[in-house]
Amino acid sequence: MRIDHIVHLDDLLRTDSLRARGFIYASIAEPLRQAFASVVPDPSRFPLDRGLSPGFELSRFSRMCPSTWQTAYRGIPEPAVDYLLEHLPPNALVIGYEMPPWLRNALDAAKVPRVDLRVSPLRFARDLVMAVEVRTPADPGLSALSSRLAAQIRIDAGLMQAAVQHNGPVGPTPEGLAHVVFIGQTESDASLIDDSGDLVRIERYADRLRTFVGQRSISYACHPYAGAYGSNERRRIGRILGRTVGREKKPLYDLMAGRQRIDFISISSGALQEASHFGQRGETLFRPICPMETDAQGRYQFASFSDVTSPEYWLAVVGTGSYTGVAHPMPENLMRRLHNAWWGYADFYIDNDAFWRRVISRSLWNMIKRMRG
Structure with missing residues (x-):
């Protein structure tokens, strides 16, 4: 050629x-x-x-x-x-x-x-x-x-799981119903565009969301670049479910690779394709923009x-x-x-590496000493 x-x-x-x-x-x-x-x-x-x-x-x-x-x-x-x-x-x-x-x-x-x-x-x-x-x-x-x-x-994936569970709480896998984490996206993510050129919103899948969540606990993992749209979508999910949906504070890979059983759901976030590599369930409401496994x-x-x-x-x-x-x-x-693209991996890299935590703490201590003169 x-x-x-x-x-x-x-x-x-x-x-x-x-x-x-x-x-x-x-x-x-x-x-x-x-x-x-x-x-x-x-x-x-x-x-x-x-x-x-x-x-x-x-x-x-x-x-x-x-x-x-x-x-x-x-x-x-x-x-x-x-x-x-x-x-x-x-x-x-x-x-x-x-x-x-x-x-x-x-x-x-x-x-x-x-x-x-x-x-x-x-x-x-x-x-x-x-x-x-x-x-x-x-x-x-x-x-x-x-x-x-x-x-x-x-x-x-196995190595990440080993590190997260090694550095996390010690003990058996928690029993009971799996917690649900909704993974948010940016407002105009290309994966949200349907065949008519419209941006898909969570209201289109209200019934499926209610069925999937049921009476289980749920939290919302906001996209780091979603801004006010993430907070707005979290409130709209709460209205669909008829209850308050809290913001998820744990890093994504701590959730996926940890001991707790979690079911992840999203309209079309690519992160859902990662869940199965850690033995977790991922439910896509719309469709992935870049399907690798399916x-x-x-x-x-x-x-x-x-x-x-x-x-x-x-x-x-x-x-x-x-x-x-x-x-x-x-x-x-x-x-x-x-x-310079780390996304959620930066949290894993720092939180599960004592060397970087020591670098950060020493840097902060040196800054305090300089400020004190």
Whole structure:
């Protein structure tokens, strides 16, 4: 498969995650150059430089589409699709971070080779893992690589569980009905957009929520970036259940990996896919945006950050080479550190490591001593 150009396409109508997209494209720029010796967009000029042919105007494209990225998420008008495709250079491989359905469908219909990258919803492993959807004549060895990483992720879940239970309360698993934790999301999470372009709200699943919870205790785990929307959703859940729903204060991985039996529920949070790795139940009311364990079509495969930053990996993606993975185990926290994306893992990392607690306490003590003179 001949590759002369790399093009970076994602949700062109969305502006709230440009830094994350830019990080991914900058990370893979040099590996792509080494793999294909082709034209790769300058990551320092993203999003102005995406690798499209000269003449493409984002403002003109946007005027052809619905007014918001949410309403356009499932589909855009045919003239907008045609305008975008007209500006793809010849022999291009399109690589995008969190491609929306309208873009995936347009590229597939035009038989344009593409790769959709996103951070896997399983975020408790020794490092963040990528979920990769490949629409190229890829080397079959990538499926074996994904299976090995899936096995490693299950091992990492066991290690996290060992650490949390080692450092937590000593004793047998508490008896009785499982507590329920509702996992909240941000107000405009893309996974909440239905086929009509509407944002799903908890009221749509009121009956299922009441049946699932029953008379059991329930708490609400607020998304760290939800702001006032999280508090509002917690009150609305309380109205559905006819009682007050408290805010969950324990870190998510302490809940999942601890001894207490907990049933997790959410509209579509990716965290629900993590629960089963710890022997806990996860109930999705709507649907996951990136199914890793339950996707019958096998759309997404695992790849480590070391994999996607390897030239050999990309040669295997287009079927011109083979790749079995890096020779060493997945590095600990490599992508987390570079991307500065820790999410709930930061709580686990600090709370279950005496070294970091000592660093924090010593730093505080030194600050107090300096303040005292």
